[in-house]
Amino acid sequence: MRIARFVVDAEPQYGLIEGEPDAPDQDLEVVVLHGDPFFQGIQPTTTRHRLTDVRLVAPIIPRSKIVGVGRNWADHASELGNKVPDSPQFFLKPNTSVVGPGEPVTLPSWTEQVSYEAELAVVIGTICKDVPAERVDDVVFGYTVGNDLTARDAQKADLQWARAKGFDGACPLGPWIETGLKSADTEDLGIRMELDGELVQDGRTADMVFGVREIVSTVSQAFTLLPGDVILTGTPAGVGLVEAGQRTEATVEGIGTLATLYRR
């Protein structure tokens, strides 16, 4: 199932996207859900809208954290002159960095080098700690697409990556959460990024150094994970800078496409 958050006139609501996986937006519908599916389960109402009549927002605003994984693709690590680490390398992004599909990101005044990074994002469904790799499916709510925006100049200049990866708008997420995938289904998914329609990243999760099971398990050894927490699993080669007026579209096979606009 595809779980989206949307606005039709007032407060954001959760909904279930109905229609064929590759159907155009005008052929998709949103079935309104009762309350919050993270805490009340997936309870459809009888109300539905055409997808084109609503505005999708970020499918989740994490209550506590977004955990990123650095240098999880050998070809991406080497394009920035880095080695592949022996264990997953983590960083945090605050929940104020989240924006939704199709939303504009204001490029901060203090950076000239904001880079896109298309990523598979894991959305946690259950409070958990020290999760064994073989139990990871028990704690995952679903998967969405992330764009791990990074200010490269600040990433090099600062001792910590907090500003470089945590600025307002640095974590576009969406367009929805796919709950139908198991961790085994994420082992060979295509991940692509288009910049103004040109293909700039084209990787497969099969080339990740650490897979979803190992990442979630290792992250949970450091942090208690809460429902709605998000883990970004790293990006393939082909990262590059964005400028005001440009548009990126990140796609993860089997999940969807996340568009992001940029402005100053």
Ligand code: ZN
């Ligand atoms: Zn990243």
